[in-house]
Amino acid sequence: MSFFNNLVGSINSVVDSVVDIYSNANTFPNTVIRLNGRNFTITKLLGEGGFSFVYLAQDEQKQMYAVKTIRCQLGKEVAANAVREAIITDRFQHPNIIKIVDMCMIKEEDGSKTVYIIMPFYKRGNIQDLIDKSNQLGKSISEKHILSLFRGICQSIQAMVNYTDRLGARKHWAHRDIKPANVLLSDDGKTPILMDFGSARLARLDITDRKRAMKQQDDAAENCSMPFRAPELFDVKVGTRIDEKIDIWSLGCTLFAMAYGESPFEMTVNQQGGTMALAVLNRQFFFPHAKQYSKQLQNLISLMLNTDPKLRPDIDAVIKAIDKMMVHY
Template structure:
């Protein structure tokens, strides 16, 4: 049912929701759209304000458009919903509600109601520092990276960072569709909640900050089971399609960009992304984007060969640069694990704090 200024169950064209005074209803709860936070093709993320008396405040609504005849799009959205429900960690955003809405001509719209973080993302922090022309102090870089590693560990080692029960709700249509769909597509976290998983698309824009500055992983759209092996052409095609839709080339590990039959998806791909994120916090750009800008080396080629460099300035310690180098080893086995990487950042942070005390800073 359509009302003036209100589009129930997403009947308004997806692309125009942010342009005017529009309301979205998810499982009977109304939200006022107040802004567009992200546009990634068929996936839009809106800032909304709840119009329910018992649920005031701002939230995010992720709207995934699934064209008619593309069942894999619905399957991917369902897998993402299941992933949010599986990880009950303070370092991973909470799914508060979800609904699958039928649209005209057989297409569907999947809504996910998520937490809103007014402090923004790591990417917004990086952009602000670039505009101000001020580098992020090394202790702040280290403190952020320790906490980001802690968040990634909650995915690589689920259950270690908290086990609170989830509060998400789903519509009856969502449950029925989940039961009917083939969910082999990369296996959801709910199928084996204590096993290790991999984010695959870890990037600054997908790491939000609380008012206290704690990093929170906000996007599980590309999250897959660790050890997922591309044993056949179907699995290989699905993984490639997933990364084409959700992957961020500047932060993707080289092995994810050249998938081959029988490839195995391992946590080391997230370690590579962490190295890129650390570099971006230091210099405002990913290492391989900078290489492309400086020397014209195509990003894909620079990434595959591990070609990057550091600016010639003494802002950051050689120890921090070495940690970044270890993360960006082209050979996955040469990268540290999430536990060892977190220890490297923490040890350097502790050393810098001791040094500051000695110098009276």
């Protein structure tokens, strides 16, 4: 059973619960933090962005973990969002979705609060690291390897779309920020692990007025990476519906990047100029001739990168297409 099932009350009540810290985690490396009765020694900064930092840490048994810290200096909203991200992540119990080992909120010496989210550490990094390494070596990732990894990513999205809550109600979720940097690789290099659920939302939303349209557009600008963002999030129109097909677009961009070394619209802007938004809205991308992949792979990418979300395949159809291609390997 997930440890989050034991949480009682609203997010605000969770935010108000504070645990004392052994020493300040900002003075890494070799800082010891005590979270829910366990000691973790921070050894290395792995990455940062916005209000958050991700550290490499080990427990008293020398087991390695990734510790995401989110500083909450601007009131309860940042703290509530941090707790929300952890709860959403833990909701989807799936082999291709990151696990939450533990979570804690700590009061710092300056009176601010920091949310700590403990996750497994994967030494191979993420798929963006795999792409970068391949680019540096002047090599391509084999189509067989791409399809195998991509199928696992799609399975994580399928689990989100088909999520059923404890009361048996079907709730369709969208990740909204699928990209190679948000997909970790298991230590054997074979299993992709989707992470970073701060952008995740219930998938289906009717845009009934201008206020709701602008709210969704602003939310996407803040939380959804531009090179992988669906066109309907660049220009949110009244009278439309945003749904899980936004993730299909991002998956198409991710598959392209795995094959050709960068996202399709970054490639267009880097080689032809212009703005990312216009490249996306006008569907301006091309398949390089230097790297040869099957026509079926290119056709699947083209189908997912349809500017009309109604014409994009759903996640079940994408997985079916991948399975059909993998029969040949």
